[in-house]
Amino acid sequence: MKPKVLVADDEAPIANVVAMKLRNAGMDVTVALDGQEAYERALAAPPDFMITDLQMPGLNGLELCARLTAELPDRIPTILLTAKGFEIDKAALALLPICRVMAKPFSPRELLARVQEAMGMCVVP
Amino acid sequence: MEVTQACLGVPPATMRAGVEVPAGLIEETLERTGVAVTFFHTDGTPYAGAAPEAAGGDALRRLVLEALERNEDQVVAADGRLRAAWPIRLRSRTALVAAGELVLADAEGKDLGERLLAAVAEAVRAAVAAAGARAESEAASESLLQNFEEISLLHHLGEVLRVNRPVAELLEYVCGELRETLDAEAVAAYLTDVDEAGPATLVAGRLPFLGADLPRVVAHLLDGLETDQHVVVNNHCQEDPVLAAISIALDRVVLVPLPVHQGAPGALLAVNRAAGEFGSPDAKLIRSAASSSTIFIENRRLYREAQEMMLDLVRALVSSVDAKDPYTCGHSERVAITCRRIATQLHLTPDEVEYVYLAGLLHDIGKIGTPERILLKEGRLEPEEWQIMIRHCEIGGRILAGIRRLDPIREAVLHHHEHLDGSGYPSGLKGDQIPLLARIVSLADAFDAMTSNRPYRPTLPLDQVRREIENNVGTQFDAPAANALLNVDLSSLMQEFMDRPTSVCLP
Numbered sequence A: 001m002k003p004k005v006l007v008a009d010d011e012a013p014i015a016n017v018v019a020m021k022l023r024n025a026g027m028d029v030t031v032a033l034d035g036q037e038a039y040e041r042a043l044a045a046p047p048d049f050m051i052t053d054l055q056m057p058g059l060n061g062l063e064l065c066a067r068l069t070a071e072l073p074d075r076i077p078t079i080l081l082t083a084k085g086f087e088i089d090k091a092a093l094a095l096l097p098i099c100r101v102m103a104k105p106f107s108p109r110e111l112l113a114r115v116q117e118a119m120g121m122c123v124v125p
Numbered sequence B: 001m002e003v004t005q006a007c008l009g010v011p012p013a014t015m016r017a018g019v020e021v022p023a024g025l026i027e028e029t030l031e032r033t034g035v036a037v038t039f040f041h042t043d044g045t046p047y048a049g050a051a052p053e054a055a056g057g058d059a060l061r062r063l064v065l066e067a068l069e070r071n072e073d074q075v076v077a078a079d080g081r082l083r084a085a086w087p088i089r090l091r092s093r094t095a096l097v098a099a100g101e102l103v104l105a106d107a108e109g110k111d112l113g114e115r116l117l118a119a120v121a122e123a124v125r126a127a128v129a130a131a132g133a134r135a136e137s138e139a140a141s142e143s144l145l146q147n148f149e150e151i152s153l154l155h156h157l158g159e160v161l162r163v164n165r166p167v168a169e170l171l172e173y174v175c176g177e178l179r180e181t182l183d184a185e186a187v188a189a190y191l192t193d194v195d196e197a198g199p200a201t202l203v204a205g206r207l208p209f210l211g212a213d214l215p216r217v218v219a220h221l222l223d224g225l226e227t228d229q230h231v232v233v234n235n236h237c238q239e240d241p242v243l244a245a246i247s248i249a250l251d252r253v254v255l256v257p258l259p260v261h262q263g264a265p266g267a268l269l270a271v272n273r274a275a276g277e278f279g280s281p282d283a284k285l286i287r288s289a290a291s292s293s294t295i296f297i298e299n300r301r302l303y304r305e306a307q308e309m310m311l312d313l314v315r316a317l318v319s320s321v322d323a324k325d326p327y328t329c330g331h332s333e334r335v336a337i338t339c340r341r342i343a344t345q346l347h348l349t350p351d352e353v354e355y356v357y358l359a360g361l362l363h364d365i366g367k368i369g370t371p372e373r374i375l376l377k378e379g380r381l382e383p384e385e386w387q388i389m390i391r392h393c394e395i396g397g398r399i400l401a402g403i404r405r406l407d408p409i410r411e412a413v414l415h416h417h418e419h420l421d422g423s424g425y426p427s428g429l430k431g432d433q434i435p436l437l438a439r440i441v442s443l444a445d446a447f448d449a450m451t452s453n454r455p456y457r458p459t460l461p462l463d464q465v466r467r468e469i470e471n472n473v474g475t476q477f478d479a480p481a482a483n484a485l486l487n488v489d490l491s492s493l494m495q496e497f498m499d500r501p502t503s504v505c506l507p
Helices: A012-024 A035-044 A061-071 A090-094 A108-118 B002-008 B025-033 B057-069 B107-160 B167-182 B211-223 B241-246 B280-322 B331-345 B350-362 B365-369 B383-389 B392-400 B404-414 B436-451 B462-471 B479-486 B490-498
Strands: A004-008 A028-032 A049-053 A078-083 A098-104 B036-041 B074-076 B081-088 B096-103 B186-191 B200-205 B232-234 B253-257 B266-271
Touching: A004 A012, A004 A035, A012 A028, A012 A108, A012 B107, A028 A035, A035 A049, A035 A061, A049 A061, A049 A108, A061 A078, A078 A108, A098 A108, A108 B107, B107 B167, B107 B280, B167 B186, B167 B200, B167 B266, B167 B280, B186 B211, B200 B211, B211 B232, B211 B241, B211 B253, B211 B266, B232 B280, B253 B280, B266 B280, B280 B331, B280 B350, B280 B365, B331 B350, B331 B436, B331 B479, B331 B490, B350 B404, B350 B436, B365 B392, B392 B404, B404 B436, B436 B462, B436 B479, B462 B479, B462 B490
Parallel strands: A004 A028, A004 A049, A049 A078, A078 A098
Antiparallel strands: B036 B096, B074 B081, B081 B096, B186 B200, B186 B266, B232 B253, B253 B266
16 A cells, blocks of 8 residues: 655645655655645545645645644644744644654655654665 | 557556667557568667568668658658658657558558558657657656755755864765765765865765775876866776776766865765766766865865964964063963863863963963063062053953954953952952953963962972962862863873974073
8 A cells, every 4th residue: 555645835846846756755645735725635535644834825734734633533644844944833733743844945855764754664775 | 540549558667767769669569550660770770679670671771761861751662562761859869760661552552551651650759759758757857856955955064064163074964965865875075185184084885995095086087087077977987997996896986076275186976876877967966065065165274274363463462472571481372271271171162262262372461561670570569560560451451452353352361360259450350250261361370370480489399289279269269260270181281381382582
């Protein structure tokens, strides 16, 4: 079974690059270009893992994660992408299944390694 | 048309990136259409994927090439065979030609044959174009991913580039990150002039040869570099006898020169990759990292030169005081060295240690304004002479007042004769009111007075110096600073005094 990953970012090039890297690594990737679209896709077909940008119009990354955590039976482990230097409320993070916060610009290679690590997959160095 | 459909349905697996005409595509086309088609390059060489005698052989080829020269794409041979040719644009220097023939039974057969051959041609062109587009798209995606890695690497590089960090630390980071990003067996940096400390080598991963051979590898690769080239990409190192002699396991290398100070040779190189050959995107990434590193190393050198120049200026200023008073010759330098030892022992930051050192150097700078009849007087000073003598603290403070960056040092100079119990001068400050730098300088100053010859008393033995310091902790000296000094290896400190830079002293 290919792991299902949802990638949400309103910057399409970034979403696509992330998707490409994960697909090359054999994952089943869905791309959403805003928080609302990501929310709907996740409800329709809950992914095994989510990568979301923090700052998106409408529903932001934290709100998206909070709503999915409240409404879905299983918590979706999530990596949050943020602009550099953007402060996030630590208390809010602690309540959500966010396993890592990565500052942009990030390395797709490192992101893939973090996803594989978080999903408990074997990482070939 | 059915034939076209069949051909376009060539499974994507046969359309691999980087292959001009995907392996198997042509064989597949022949099989699916049942039309005898042959392929050959416009320079006459046969296409590897097609059986040379598949259709008509050399005779057909010649006929078709002649027709192509006349800009015709179809000929009917005298023997009643229809022959057609379809040029296919390739990325290599020669185009590929598909030529086919059908035996024509009658006029109706000719019409059908033409349509069939045209359809085959269309299918072949479409399949080749699709494969090309796919290869291009994959290459673009790869390069986009690579660009992201590059942006991320350069961004983080910008964060670790600090002029007060050692070059080795930067190079270690650069090599490690490049190795990860390039998936190379090893990435190495080799510089012949780093911090004037001789050649430096940094390696991430494992080189397939001895570290001692790195200079030879670099020199050999740099030697082969044309002046207008910026990079060496060699995926067949074993074909180079020099490289092959150094290591049988050195297969691929990308090298970018690091042109640092005065053309001293250096290089950044990636070695071997299990996943395949190195290409220009890899070279581009290494080059970006190399140019950032070069700028950093150059900035660092300029920074170091400016620092050195400032220190030299300070020493020149200080030696003008030492020159006035032969008995205190080298005193400022010794106090500065002692200050640095104490500060290091107190685990101050490198910047603070540097400040303490400068404060030690400059602490007596105000004596430049003290009349020589008082400064050089042997025997006790009269009270009014003493009042003039102690003014050197304030004069020193005023001399440094215009240098904003040296403000903490100015304070240390002004207060280096304060005592912890408030009995010092010029302000009679107590305890924590005395800046830390001043407390350290005060201790180092007293230490040097005790350990060097003075007209009024000879050098004290080190044991007695220790007791003197211990006895005056809390009244004259700061306890943490005194403990720090007592923990210093005093005989090695004495040795450092002997090795100190020469001062200007009167005979």
